[in-house]
Amino acid sequence: MKTVSEYFGSMVFDDRVMKATLSADIYSSLKKTIDEGRELDINVANAVAGAMKDWAISKGATHFTHWFQPLTGITAEKHDSFISTSPDGGVIMEFSGKELIKGEPDASSFPSGGIRATFEARGYTAWDPTSYAFIKGKTLCIPTAFCSYGGEALDKKTPLLRSMEALNKQALRVLRLFGNEGVKRVSTSVGPEQEYFLITREMYEKRPDLRFTGRTLFGAKPPKGQEMDDHYFGVIKPGVAEFMEDLNKELWKLGILAKTEHNEVAPAQHELAPIYTTTNVATDHNQLTMEIMQKVAAKHGLVCLLHEKPFAGVNGSGKHNNWSMTTDQGVNLLSPGATPHENVQFLLFLCAVIKAVDDYQDLLRISVATAGNDHRLGANEAPPAVVSIFLGDELAAVLDAIEKDAPYAGIEKKQMKLGVDVLPKFNRDTTDRNRTSPFAFTGNKFEFRMLGSSNSIACTNIMLNSAVAESLKEFADYLEKQDNFEDALQKLIHEAIKEHKRILFNGNGYDETWIKEATEERGLKNYRTTPDCMPHLLDKKNTDMLIGHGVFSMVELKSRCEIMLENYCKTVMIEANTMIDMAETGIVPAISAYTADLAKRIDIKHRVDESIKNGYETSTLKKLSTLNDCIAMKLEELEEELHKVHVIDDVENQSYRIRDELIPKMNELRLMCDQAEAKTAKSYWPYPSYADLLFSVK
Numbered sequence: 223m224k225t226v227s228e229y230f231g232s233m234v235f236d237d238r239v240m241k242a243t244l245s246a247d248i249y250s251s252l253k254k255t256i257d258e259g260r261e262l263d264i265n266v267a268n269a270v271a272g273a274m275k276d277w278a279i280s281k282g283a284t285h286f287t288h289w290f291q292p293l294t295g296i297t298a299e300k301h302d303s304f305i306s307t308s309p310d311g312g313v314i315m316e317f318s319g320k321e322l323i324k325g326e327p328d329a330s331s332f333p334s335g336g337i338r339a340t341f342e343a344r345g346y347t348a349w350d351p352t353s354y355a356f357i358k359g360k361t362l363c364i365p366t367a368f369c370s371y372g373g374e375a376l377d378k379k380t381p382l383l384r385s386m387e388a389l390n391k392q393a394l395r396v397l398r399l400f401g402n403e404g405v406k407r408v409s410t411s412v413g414p415e416q417e418y419f420l421i422t423r424e425m426y427e428k429r430p431d432l433r434f435t436g437r438t439l440f441g442a443k444p445p446k447g448q449e450m451d452d453h454y455f456g457v458i459k460p461g462v463a464e465f466m467e468d469l470n471k472e473l474w475k476l477g478i479l480a481k482t483e484h485n486e487v488a489p490a491q492h493e494l495a496p497i498y499t500t501t502n503v504a505t506d507h508n509q510l511t512m513e514i515m516q517k518v519a520a521k522h523g524l525v526c527l528l529h530e531k532p533f534a535g536v537n538g539s540g541k542h543n544n545w546s547m548t549t550d551q552g553v554n555l556l557s558p559g560a561t562p563h564e565n566v567q568f569l570l571f572l573c574a575v576i577k578a579v580d581d582y583q584d585l586l587r588i589s590v591a592t593a594g595n596d597h598r599l600g601a602n603e604a605p606p607a608v609v610s611i612f613l614g615d616e617l618a619a620v621l622d623a624i625e626k627d628a629p630y631a632g633i634e635k636k637q638m639k640l641g642v643d644v645l646p647k648f649n650r651d652t653t654d655r656n657r658t659s660p661f662a663f664t665g666n667k668f669e670f671r672m673l674g675s676s677n678s679i680a681c682t683n684i685m686l687n688s689a690v691a692e693s694l695k696e697f698a699d700y701l702e703k704q705d706n707f708e709d710a711l712q713k714l715i716h717e718a719i720k721e722h723k724r725i726l727f728n729g730n731g732y733d734e735t736w737i738k739e740a741t742e743e744r745g746l747k748n749y750r751t752t753p754d755c756m757p758h759l760l761d762k763k764n765t766d767m768l769i770g771h772g773v774f775s776m777v778e779l780k781s782r783c784e785i786m787l788e789n790y791c792k793t794v795m796i797e798a799n800t801m802i803d804m805a806e807t808g809i810v811p812a813i814s815a816y817t818a819d820l821a822k823r824i825d826i827k828h829r830v831d832e833s834i835k836n837g838y839e840t841s842t843l844k845k846l847s848t849l850n851d852c853i854a855m856k857l858e859e860l861e862e863e864l865h866k867v868h869v870i871d872d873v874e875n876q877s878y879r880i881r882d883e884l885i886p887k888m889n890e891l892r893l894m895c896d897q898a899e900a901k902t903a904k905s906y907w908p909y910p911s912y913a914d915l916l917f918s919v920k
């Protein structure tokens with residue numbers, strides 16, 4: 223059997239393969255493109271394409287595809303085979319530089335938010351050489367960006383790459399001011415921790431709600447949920463362990479650095495974390511990880527649920543976006559340094575992040591806004607919808623001392639002077655693991671915890687990179703004009719802390735009093751739902767910033783806003799339809815059947831003893847038949863409401879109506895059905911219970 227180091231990355235056209243298969247000249251040109259973003263020469267592209275094809279064929283590949291991330295949130299691919307006719311009547315395997323660099327998928331059915339009128343169906347995909355090509359099944363997959371012919375981005379990768387470039391540009395300006403001439407590039411890195419549920423396929427198939435919407439729309443609370451917290455980091459069940467082993471193997475072959483895995487808080491919930499890497503690669507890898515999780519689960523007779531909230535009353539799934547900025551010399555700019563000089567630099571970058579998160583709270587919230595994630599944020603299991611930053615006591619005290627010009631106890635009890643004093647090294651243990659904070663400093667990186675498990679990490683990182691680029695730009699604009707750099711720096715940091723300290727909060731983010739303080743005293747934003755936050759994408763301050771850094775154009779922003787709201791509306795309407803269907807064809811008839819049998823039994827009892835009036839059957843029958851009438855009435859209301867929602871043309875208004883009218887009715891219907899489930903004999907209930915689902919994997 224092969225060892226991990228032998229098969230790790232075996233399906234990736236990575237640096238090792240490039241070195242081995244390309245001539246020295248070609249390899250060095252390609253490296254320049256990858257490392258420094260230089261344009262690619264067609265001769266180089268031809269040579270690379272040839273080597274890629276030979277390598278792919280040697281691994282059994284017959285097709286290639288431009289692999290991209292349209293705004294549907296999942297990845298897309300259209301396969302072409304390598305074959306080409308040859309004059310002797312046979313075929314030869316061909317793949318040109320042109321085919322490598324550019325593709326033209328018929329893109330008319332991908333969402334474009336009106337950018338691309340349907341008659342102009344063409345869009346094109348362009349190779350992203352910074353993310354390695356890989357083989358999936360029998361197909362060579364080439365990571366690409368996806369644009370319209372007008373050049374507008376139709377995907378998530380294009381703006382992500384632009385935002386990385388924006389941050390690079392501004393970070394370099396700041397580093398130059400510190401005298402760092404040697405640094406050529408600053409890039410952002412991400413390690414996304416991915417949560418998910420595993421249930422058996424057998425149970426899954428019996429739940430139309432899971433099949434159509436990814437979450438349960440009904441289900442009474444199980445007798446045992448997560449009250450005991452005995453699942454967290456608990457022993458992994460054999461069926462799950464086999465799945466994880468297989469999953470790791472598949473991910474490793476694709477060069478994905480799957481590192482840790484453990485059980486999560488809820489029963490049947492697990493987590494996988496990779497070792498961090500450059501943001502665009504991490505994004506590609508996370509998309510692939512989600513896809514492969516589902517494929518491997520299927521091989522094991524399981525289903526991997528990536529929905530944010532598959533089960534009511536049980537913790538949902540999120541994704542933690544661990545984020546940092548690193549120079550090409552390997553210096554993590556969010557790592558407190560060993561010298562005073564490095565420390566001031568660290569403080570400035572830290573302030574840039576604090577300022578960015580405060581100024582663009584709304585964009586971070588928007589970046590995780592989906593119908594699914596609305597169930598988690600603020601439900602005492604994930605961070606609230608209010609964005610704040612946790613720094614830990616030690617760092618908070620340092621910033622406090624700087625702001626007040628007061629002595630800081632950690633530093634020899636004297637006035638803290640930047641550029642002279644050395645900050646204490648923060649060890650990870652003192653940067654307390656505050657699970658309730660949306661944005662936590664964890665020693666040398668920030669962990670953003672509002673992402674939903676099925677979200678692409680692209681949007682969050684686009685907003686984060688752009689917002690930090692904006693802070694750095696403002697800092698550089700100011701500092702470049704000052705004569706005394708040290709004094710200016712001191713003043714800038716002082717002012718930044720003063721201005722943005724309202725976003726800093728070390729306490730319990732789940733606490734009701736915090737939400738009150740945050741919104742009423744500190745003026746922080748609390749956008750509870752997707753319709754609440756999404757329209758703010760187009761607020762002037764946001765469009766100015768994003769357009770200013772070249773991350774989006776106005777057309778792209780408008781289309782994205784439209785698509786996100788459309789997704790929200792469609793998702794909830796599908797859920798409402800599924801509920802109606804399940805209640806009408808499954809739940810109501812089941813309750814009727816059970817009550818009919820109860821009535822028969824009451825009749826029999828009466829024949830035995832006429833005086834029996836209020837036995838178990840009678841009281842259950844009364845409750846259930848009343849409930850069933852209420853359910854039938856609620857169903858009618860819901861159907862009527864759904865019709866009203868359907869005819870609203872404007873997507874923003876539609877989303878408000880859904881939030882205010884449709885969802886409350888869905889919740890009421892669910893409540894009644896769940897009460898009925900708890901009173902109905904199990905053999906009559908048409909769907910597996912929560913206990914059946916959550917404890918199905920052995």
Ligand code: ADP
Pocket residue numbers: 411412413414415495496497498499544545546554664666667
């Ligand atoms: P946990 O948060 O569960 O304690 P770790 O802190 O070890 O786990 O790491 C969580 C994730 O953060 C991992 O994916 C890890 O690779 C990533 N990570 C660690 N350092 C950095 C960094 N400098 N930049 C980005 N991600 C990082």
Ligand code: MG
Pocket residue numbers: 415542669
């Ligand atoms: Mg973590």
